[in-house]
Amino acid sequence: MFLMFIGVYVEIPNFYHGDYRRLAIIPVILLLISIYFIPHIKFGVDFKGGTLISLKTKGAIDIQALEKSLGEAGIEEATVKQFALPIGNEVEIEIEQEEKLVRSEALKTEFFAKVDDVSRLEADLSRFESNATPFTQDEKKTATDAYLTARSGLDKIADQLFGLAELDEKASQQPNTDNLRKLVSDAYRKVNDDYKDRIGEAITRVANYDSISVQAISATLSAKFIEKAVSVVVISAILTAIVVFFVFRTFIPSLAVMIGAAADATIALGAMGLFGIPFTLASFAALVMLIAFSLDTDILLTTRVIKRGEGHAADRAYDSMKTGITMSVTAFIAFSVLFVLSIMTNINTYYEISAVALAGLVGDVFATWGINAVIVLWYAEKVEKSKKEREARVLSTIYK
Amino acid sequence: MKKLIDFISDKRISVLLIIMLFALGLAYFNGIKFGIDFSGGTRIPIVLEKPVDTVTMDEMVQTIKTRAAVFGLTEVKVRAVGTSEIYVEVPGNNPRLVSDIETLLSKQGVYQGVVDGKEALRGDDIYTGTIGQVSPSQIGSQADWAVSFSVTQKGANKFASVVKGKQDYPLYMFLDRPDAIVIISKKDLFASTSAFVKPVTDEELIKATNDALRLNGADIKLYLLEDFEKYKSSIKPETNRTKAIIAQNSTREVVDYLKAAGFAIEQRPPGELQPVFDSSGSRGQFAVVVREWKAVGLLSSPRLSPEVTSGIPNYGYIISGGAQGSGKQRALDAQANAKNVESILKGGALPVQISLGSTTSIPAPLGAEFLKISAIGAIAALVVISLFVAIRYRTPKIIIPIVFILLSEVTILVAIIGSFTIDLGAMAGIIAAIGVSVDAQILITDELLKKDTAEHTKKLNRAFSIITTNAFVAVVAMLPLLLFSGLVEIIGFATSTILGALLGVLISRPAYGAIVDKLFD
Numbered sequence: 004m005f006l007m008f009i010g011v012y013v014e015i016p017n018f019y020h021g022d023y024r025r026l027a028i029i030p031v032i033l034l035l036i037s038i039y040f041i042p043h044i045k046f047g048v049d050f051k052g053g054t055l056i057s058l059k060t061k062g063a064i065d066i067q068a069l070e071k072s073l074g075e076a077g078i079e080e081a082t083v084k085q086f087a088l089p090i091g092n093e094v095e096i097e098i099e100q101e102e103k104l105v106r107s108e109a110l111k112t113e114f115f116a117k118v119d120d121v122s123r124l125e126a127d128l129s130r131f132e133s134n135a136t137p138f139t140q141d142e143k144k145t146a147t148d149a150y151l152t153a154r155s156g157l158d159k160i161a162d163q164l165f166g167l168a169e170l171d172e173k174a175s176q177q178p179n180t181d182n183l184r185k186l187v188s189d190a191y192r193k194v195n196d197d198y199k200d201r202i203g204e205a206i207t208r209v210a211n212y213d214s215i216s217v218q219a220i221s222a223t224l225s226a227k228f229i230e231k232a233v234s235v236v237v238i239s240a241i242l243t244a245i246v247v248f249f250v251f252r253t254f255i256p257s258l259a260v261m262i263g264a265a266a267d268a269t270i271a272l273g274a275m276g277l278f279g280i281p282f283t284l285a286s287f288a289a290l291v292m293l294i295a296f297s298l299d300t301d302i303l304l305t306t307r308v309i310k311r312g313e314g315h316a317a318d319r320a321y322d323s324m325k326t327g328i329t330m331s332v333t334a335f336i337a338f339s340v341l342f343v344l345s346i347m348t349n350i351n352t353y354y355e356i357s358a359v360a361l362a363g364l365v366g367d368v369f370a371t372w373g374i375n376a377v378i379v380l381w382y383a384e385k386v387e388k389s390k391k392e393r394e395a396r397v398l399s400t401i402y403k
Numbered sequence: 404m405k406k407l408i409d410f411i412s413d414k415r416i417s418v419l420l421i422i423m424l425f426a427l428g429l430a431y432f433n434g435i436k437f438g439i440d441f442s443g444g445t446r447i448p449i450v451l452e453k454p455v456d457t458v459t460m461d462e463m464v465q466t467i468k469t470r471a472a473v474f475g476l477t478e479v480k481v482r483a484v485g486t487s488e489i490y491v492e493v494p495g496n497n498p499r500l501v502s503d504i505e506t507l508l509s510k511q512g513v514y515q516g517v518v519d520g521k522e523a524l525r526g527d528d529i530y531t532g533t534i535g536q537v538s539p540s541q542i543g544s545q546a547d548w549a550v551s552f553s554v555t556q557k558g559a560n561k562f563a564s565v566v567k568g569k570q571d572y573p574l575y576m577f578l579d580r581p582d583a584i585v586i587i588s589k590k591d592l593f594a595s596t597s598a599f600v601k602p603v604t605d606e607e608l609i610k611a612t613n614d615a616l617r618l619n620g621a622d623i624k625l626y627l628l629e630d631f632e633k634y635k636s637s638i639k640p641e642t643n644r645t646k647a648i649i650a651q652n653s654t655r656e657v658v659d660y661l662k663a664a665g666f667a668i669e670q671r672p673p674g675e676l677q678p679v680f681d682s683s684g685s686r687g688q689f690a691v692v693v694r695e696w697k698a699v700g701l702l703s704s705p706r707l708s709p710e711v712t713s714g715i716p717n718y719g720y721i722i723s724g725g726a727q728g729s730g731k732q733r734a735l736d737a738q739a740n741a742k743n744v745e746s747i748l749k750g751g752a753l754p755v756q757i758s759l760g761s762t763t764s765i766p767a768p769l770g771a772e773f774l775k776i777s778a779i780g781a782i783a784a785l786v787v788i789s790l791f792v793a794i795r796y797r798t799p800k801i802i803i804p805i806v807f808i809l810l811s812e813v814t815i816l817v818a819i820i821g822s823f824t825i826d827l828g829a830m831a832g833i834i835a836a837i838g839v840s841v842d843a844q845i846l847i848t849d850e851l852l853k854k855d856t857a858e859h860t861k862k863l864n865r866a867f868s869i870i871t872t873n874a875f876v877a878v879v880a881m882l883p884l885l886l887f888s889g890l891v892e893i894i895g896f897a898t899s900t901i902l903g904a905l906l907g908v909l910i911s912r913p914a915y916g917a918i919v920d921k922l923f924d
Contacts, residue, residue, distance in 0.1 A: 049892075059769065090772050108758070112452075115756055122532025126553040129530075129718050179555070181531050185511065192509045214766045221758055224450055231890055238883040246879050250872050285828065288884060288893035292900050295880035296839055299873045303846065306869050326849040329795055330842040333788050337838025340784040341831055348776055350440075352827040356896065360835065 019317035023380055030373035033366070034266055037273020044276040047283030047355075048218055050232075052100040052225035056202070057349075058212040060092045068209045069094070076205035086349045093349050094210065098202070103167055105222045107194040110164040112223070114157065114187050121157050122180045124150040154180070161187050168193040232287050239291060243298065250302070255382045256309045263301035263367075263375030264294050270366025271359055278358065286355035293363035296334065300327040300371045308379045316383040324372050335364050409921070419914040423811045426818035435817065438826030438895070439492060441774040443767025445501050447491045449508060452756040454486035458735075462742050463753050464489060470507050470579065470751050472675065472697045479504065484894070489757075501762060508759060512751035516562075517575040518707065520617035523565040524574075526750045528558025534748045536741045537721065546723035547737035550744045559716035566707055567714035573692045573704040575615050576744070578751050580700045583645040585624045585638070585666070586616075587631075587657070592677040603682055603691045612678055615693040615701055623699055631657060640665045648698060650676055671698060702747045722748075777830050784837045785809065792841065796848065804918040805844045812840045812906055820899050828892065832899025839900075840907050843870045844915050851919055863916050874908035877901075 018026065048055040066083050073081045073096070080099035085092070128150055131143045158174035161183055165172045168190035177183040199217070206212070220228075243264075248257045271293055280286060307323045308316050338360040345353035439446050455463070460483045467489065471479045479500075480492045491508075493500050516524030530553045537549035554562065566572070593608045609625070616623040626634060628650075638661075640647075647666035649658065650673040662668055681694035681704070694704055705722050722744050726737035746752070765773075789806045796802055816836055820829050850866035851859065881904075884897040 059766070090769070090776070112756065119532040122530050126530035126533040129553060129556060129559075179530075181527060181529070184531065188510060192506075214764060214769065216763050216765065218763065223452075223758060227450070228890065231887070235883045235887055238887055239880050242883065243876060243880045246876050250876075284890055284892045285831075285896070288828070288896050291881055291884050292835070292896075295877040295900075295904075298876050298880065299842060302872050302876060303869055306872070311865075322849075322853070326846055329845050329849070332791060333841045333845070334835075334838040336787050336791060337784045337834055337836075340780045340787070341834050344776060344780040344834075348773055350773065350827060352896075353831055356828075356831045356835070 017317060017321040019320045019376065019380060020315075023317065023377055026373050027377045030266065030369040033273075033369055034269055037270045037276075037366075040273040040276030041269070042276065044272065045279060045281045047281035047286070048097065048220050048225075049228050049283045050225050052105070052220050052222045054096075054098040054100075054202070054220075055218040056096040056098070056206070057216050057218075058094040058096075058206065058210060059214045060094060060210060060212045063087065063092055064094060064210045066094075069096070069206065072205045072209045073098075073202070076201045078202060078205065088349050089347050091213075094212075095349075096206070100222060100225075101198060103194060104198060107164055107167050107191055108221050108223055110160055110167070111187065111191040114160045114164070117153075117157055117160070118180055118184055118187075121150070121153045122184075124153055125180055157183070161190075164190045164194075168197070228284060232284075235291065239294070243294075247298070247302075251305065251309065253309070256305045256379060259375045259378040259382070260298065260301040260305050262378065263370050264298050266370035266374050267297040267363055267367045268294050270370060271363035274362030274366070275359060278362070280355060280358045280362075283351070283355050285352045286359045289356040289359040290363070293360055293367075297363065297367040297370070300330065300367060301375050303327055303330075304371060304375060305379050308376075308383050316380055316387070320376050320380055324376070327371060328368065331364050331368060335361065338364065413917045413921070415913040415917040419808075419811060419910050422910055423814055426815040429822055430818040433822055435821030436824045437770075437774065437821075438824045438829075439763065439765055439770065440827045441765075441770045441777075441825065441830075443765050443770035444492055444494045445762060445764040447493075447501065447504055447508075447759060447762050448484075449489040449491060449757050449759060451487045451489070452758070455755055456486075458738065458742075459754055460486065460489075462739070462746065463755070465743075466746050466751055466753060467491065467508070469697055469702065470512055471504065501764070505759060508757065511749070512579040514748055514750045515577040515580050515618075517577060517580075517618050518566050518569055518572050520614075520619055520622075521565050522618065523562050524554070524558060526748075528554045528561065529748060530555065531749055531752075533719075534745055536745060537723075542723065547726035547733065548741035549721050549723035550741050550748065551719060551721045552748055553719050554717075556716075556718075559718050562711075562720075563714055563716040566712050568712055569707055570709045570712045571689055572707050573615075573689060574707055575693075575701055576703045576705070576747050577700045578702055578747050580618070581623070581646070582621045583640075583642050584699075585626060585640075585645065585647050586676060586698070587626045587628055587647055587649045587653070587661070588676040589650065589673070590627045590629045592673065593627075603680075607691055608680060611680065611689075611691050611693055612696075615678070615696065615704070616699065628653065628657065635660060638664065648676065703744055705744075773827075777834075781813075781830075781834050781837065784834055785813065788837060788841060792845075795845075801848055801919070804915055805841060805848070808844055808915045808918075809837065809841055812903070812910075813837055815906055815910070816899060816903055819902060820895070823898070824895070826895045828897075829895030829899045832896040832903070835900055836903030840903050843873070843907050846870055847916060847919060859920060863920065867913075867916065871908055874904045877904045 063085060066085055070081060070083050073083075078098055078101075082097045084095045084097075086095070124146070127146050131138055131146065155175070157180070161174035164187055165174065170186075170190050170193065172186055172190075174183055174186075177186060206215075244257075244261060247260050248254075251257045251260070268290060271290060274280070275282060275286065304320060304323045304327065307319045311319055313319070338357045341353050341357035342361060344350070345357055449467075451463070464481050464483050467481045468479075471481065471491075480490075482490050482492075484490050491504055493504070511526075514524075514526035514529070515522055533551070533553040535551060537551050539548075542549045566574075590605070593612060594605050609627075612625055616625060626638065643665065645666060646669050647661045648669050648671055649661070651670045652673060653670070658668055658670075675698045678693040678696040678701075680691055682691040689706070692704055693701060695702055705724060711717060711720065724740055724744075726733045726740060728736055742754075746754070788809070789802070792805050793802045796805075813833065813836070816833055817825075820833065825833075846869060847863065847866040850862045853862065857865075878901055881897060881901050884893060885901060
């Protein structure tokens with residue numbers, strides 16, 4: 004970045020003159036490296052589910068003792084990190100999603116999806132008890148059978164949940180579905196409470212904290228987040244493509260803009276994999292923003308090179324680069340500040356947004372001025388050439 | 404001076420100045436709201452299983468509020484966020500409060516129907532699956548809405564015997580009726596006002612209130628503050644956990660006396676100690692009844708019709724009622740009333756399955772520290788960027804307008820976002836906007852400084868066309884984040900970045916164009 008900064012003042016020669024195609028080499032290498040690192044991206048608690056606990060403590064704590072204590076409580080998959088910050092000591096514990104919680108959530112959902120139907124069958128039976136309306140024995144038997152079959156299915160689900168909650172209850176012994184409903188709610192709550200208590204006790208045994216914040220994302224919730232994120236990306240990409248094609252109305256320049264943005268996102272994702280920036284809701288939002296703002300430089304370049312006529316295309320590209328890099332530097336400054344703030348406070352939202360944005364801004368420089376520029380220049384030259392050829396043809400026809 | 408006046412009178416600049424003044428006024432009078440990340444507190448997000456419409460969402464928020472009120476959790480803020488999430492926020496970091504709320508949300512409430520001081524119906528007696536609204540075509544002309552339900556044999560027998568001969572009596576429907584409380588209230592809360600359909604005396608109101616509080620063995624006692632001296636020697640808590648509910652503005656003396664007598668004190672806003680009366684009934688004894696009193700969990704009081712008071716057990720019942728307004732309004736009101744009764748009968752169960760999201764608590768001093776550091780960061784970003792612009796262009800004529808526009812953009816942005824809530828995401832978005840919003844000014848300046856022969860206006864127009872495209876594309880790319888994600892966690896960030904892009908193109912950029920335009924002439 005510093006070099007870019009210098010580049011704005013020290014007049015570096017216009018490298019778009021001559022064989023500009025070589026310029027694509029660096030970004031292409033960068034892209035390949037990025038693609039290699041993308042599978043290494045770690046998902047944050049938001050998207051993979053699990054629990055993230057952060058503690059503010061007076062002084063440093065013994066991390067190994069904490070890990071051991073958690074292990075004794077049956078929590079094996081825990082990562083503990085400690086940060087000494089200007090505003091105090093912070094301990095972060097990330098715990099993988101526990102299978103038991105996932106199962107209990109699924110069972111609860113399944114139970115409540117079915118219970119109302121069973122309850123209605125149950126109510127139907129009360130008609131036979133009251134003698135209020137005449138009925139045949141056959142009707143009674145059919146209704147009773149229907150209820151018992153449905154009920155036993157429901158009982159099976161409930162019993163599994165009671166097992167998970169270590170509750171000494173049998174679903175079939177509950178007189179009616181309303182009782183069962185309450186017990187199931189209690190059991191689900193107990194599974195979660197037991198889990199929280201286990202973690203809580205394990206932490207209190209070794210660490211004395213001032214405040215605790217628990218971020219627990221269930222499997223259902225993380226699945227929902229993923230679904231939402233995917234739909235946002237798809238809608239955003241489609242809308243942006245439509246707008247870009249509408250603005251330029253020619254295929255190749257529009258494509259160049261989109262390629263520039265896509266390459267930028269790829270580089271940002273690669274950096275996330277390389278530097279271990281977790282993929283969370285915040286970094287996801289930063290990625291979408293990044294694409295939006297990286298389009299700025301792509302549009303600037305493409306508009307100036309394709310839509311303008313003055314001078315040589317290479318000069319217009321070079322001028323755009325000077326403006327574009329100045330723009331990138333200001334954004335870079337803002338996100339650097341945010342990055343410093345994130346180091347000082349250990350606020351994850353700040354860290355994920357700023358780290359992704361910084362990586363993306365660097366990526367944007369290469370993607371726009373290395374890839375997009377090459378495509379656009381090549382296109383501009385082709386257009387100019389064919390225009391000249393056409394003129395030449397026209398002239399030669401005249402002179403014939 | 405003339406130059407200055409000239410400046411301000413330019414339409415584009417005066418619009419910016421007016422908007423800035425408006426933003427400052429908004430920030431001054433309305434204050435800037437901060438999320439719990441900065442103000443401290445605990446937030447429990449509730450995630451709904453599926454997105455719901457506004458009617459259902461309102462109903463859910465109301466149900467949670469109602470139940471929280473009965474629990475005495477009055478400082479709790481409940482608000483819908485998008486279509487599939489609800490935030491419950493409590494000030495401070497009180498683990499007990501948080502666990503109370505979690506219990507409240509994950510457990511169903513207990514429904515009790517009381518007639519003439521006796522329990523006639525209980526949640527356990529009702530088959531939950533059978534509670535449902537009766538379709539409008541089957542209601543008939545007598546009512547606007549109706550909810551039907553079936554009861555168990557035991558429930559049917561109990562109900563039949565309790566309500567026998569009690570035609571026209573109100574069925575007080577309680578949810579989580581507290582059993583060990585006394586209420587100490589001011590007499591003027593039970594004063595007759597013009598809001599009543601027909602004149603009623605204060606005594607009648609107090610009598611009606613006491614009627615609603617009766618339940619054998621567990622009456623809730625109502626004492627009037629005005630008579631405190633008279634009864635104070637006889638008032639004693641029945642158990643060691645009996646609560647005295649008293650208005651927040653009560654005198655210290657009374658509170659201390661009650662404390663000394665062994666009551667647990669719970670102070671509520673005076674309004675909560677006032678029942679909602681219904682004086683539409685024309686029939687003697689029950690000319691006026693308490694229709695609703697959330698502080699004791701009384702949520703509705705339909706009257707018993709002659710069909711159910713004969714003493715013969717019935718297995719299916721219908722609660723029906725009228726609605727207010729006309730046309731569509733009336734249909735909506737009927738719908739809301741029916742949903743309310745449905746929800747009470749179901750023990751306050753929410754209409755959609757929920758799961759509790761991650762609880763976040765931030766101690767207030769830490770939040771304040773976060774805010775301070777973030778504000779310093781934002782200022783630092785402003786300073787460094789201004790310096791960079793200064794080094795890049797080296798002409799005060801250019802630097803001053805850029806910095807001025809930048810400052811006004813940030814002011815407007817903070818004022819607008821601050822009128823909703825500034826959370827961590829929004830703060831990150833504001834800092835990002837500082838870096839991104841100068842882009843347009845840089846673009847215009849570079850275009851103007853170009854050494855070609857084109858005139859100013861043409862250069863400006865060329866710059867504006869790029870800027871407008873940029874802002875448009877940026878907004879289009881980010882809007883799905885706001886509109887389709889429903890992810891509360893990033894709404895703040897998305898809103899501030901989108902607003903930053905919009906503000907630029909709509910206000911600052913024309914104004915900057917005008918400034919530079921004039922300066923170059």
